[in-house]
Amino acid sequence: MQVKDLQFKQFINKSKVQEQVRALAQQINSDYQDKTPVFLPILNGSFIFAADLIKQIEIQCTVSFVKTSSYSGTASTGQLKTLIGLEASLFNQDVIIIEDVVDTGLTLQKIIAELRGLGTKSVQVVALLRKQPARAKQIDVKYVGFDIDDEFVLGYGLDYDGLGRNLKEIYKAVQK
Ligand code: IMP
Ligand code: MG
Numbered sequence: 001m002q003v004k005d006l007q008f009k010q011f012i013n014k015s016k017v018q019e020q021v022r023a024l025a026q027q028i029n030s031d032y033q034d035k036t037p038v039f040l041p042i043l044n045g046s047f048i049f050a051a052d053l054i055k056q057i058e059i060q061c062t063v064s065f066v067k068t069s070s071y072s073g074t075a076s077t078g079q080l081k082t083l084i085g086l087e088a089s090l091f092n093q094d095v096i097i098i099e100d101v102v103d104t105g106l107t108l109q110k111i112i113a114e115l116r117g118l119g120t121k122s123v124q125v126v127a128l129l130r131k132q133p134a135r136a137k138q139i140d141v142k143y144v145g146f147d148i149d150d151e152f153v154l155g156y157g158l159d160y161d162g163l164g165r166n167l168k169e170i171y172k173a174v175q176k
Contacts, residue, residue, distance in 0.1 A: 001171065003160050008171035012146060017128075017156060017170065020145040021049070024126055025056030027143060028096065036060045037094045042111070043067045043085075044165070045100035048157035049128045049145075053098065064088060068107060081110050091119040100157050101129040103150075105139030112140075129153060129170075148172075 001008045028037075036059070041050035043065050054063060066085040095115055102108055108125060115123050126143035132150040134141065154160050155167030164171070 003154065003163050006152070006160060007174040008154055008160075008164075009174050010169055011153065011172040012170040014169050017145075018052070020128075021052045022056055024143050024145060025053055028126065029056075029058050032059055032061075032094065032096075035094045036062070037096045038088070038090060039063045039096050039098055040115075041065050041098040042100075042107075045157050045159065046098045046128075048165070049100055050098045053126065062088070068111065081107065083111060083114050089118075090115060092121050094122045095120050095124070097123065097125045099125060099127040099141075101131065101153065102127045102134040102139055102141055103131045105134040105137050108134075108139060108141075128156070 039050065039054060039057075039061055041047065041063070044067075047065075050063075050065075054061070064085070064087055066083050068081045069084045097108070097111060097115075099108065102125070112123055112125075124142040125140065127141050128145040130139075130141055130144045130147050132148075135147065152160070152173040154164040154171045154173070156170050157165050158170070159165045160173075
């Protein structure tokens with residue numbers, strides 16, 4: 001399948017994805033059975049994963065979609081990312097970040113630091129995909145759907161230049 005200049009091939013099919021999503025939800029249902037966590041899906045990439053995952057959550061929970069916005073700091077600090085869209089106070093809350101894919105982990109590290117600064121009780125991460133660089137850096141992701149190599153993936157919410165989020169399965173770029 002061609003998207004812009006890149007060729008993609010099927011990688012993880014629908015039923016494998018759903019099976020893993022169910023398994024992740026079951027672990028969370030069990031680990032948080034006496035808690036009321038706040039799910040924080042990071043837009044845009046995690047919207048489909050978040051919807052499927054949250055449908056399988058059976059404990060009480062709340063959901064607040066957030067985004068990271070990059071803004072230019074001074075020349076010396078470079079690009080900083082900050083969370084936008086938080087409606088409720090996260091003070092003393094058990095937060096579960098929902099990410100589509102963790103690559104270098106930089107995005108996640110900044111978000112986690114920001115959340116800790118808000119006085120959260122706990123912060124954990126559920127990610128559908130985790131790439132090799134995140135494992136190398138031992139980024140703390142408690143719940144991982146699939147560990148993959150350092151390859152570019154598309155579909156099930158993930159995009160290439162805005163395209164492909166609607167694809168039902170996960171594809172990967174073919175090396176040229
Ligand atoms: P990180 O800060 O390097 O961990 O990048 C994480 C973010 O980059 C994810 O939330 C995605 O939005 C995006 N991203 C990283 N890898 C891919 C990919 O293979 N396909 C689509 N988006 C990606
Ligand atoms: Mg993302």
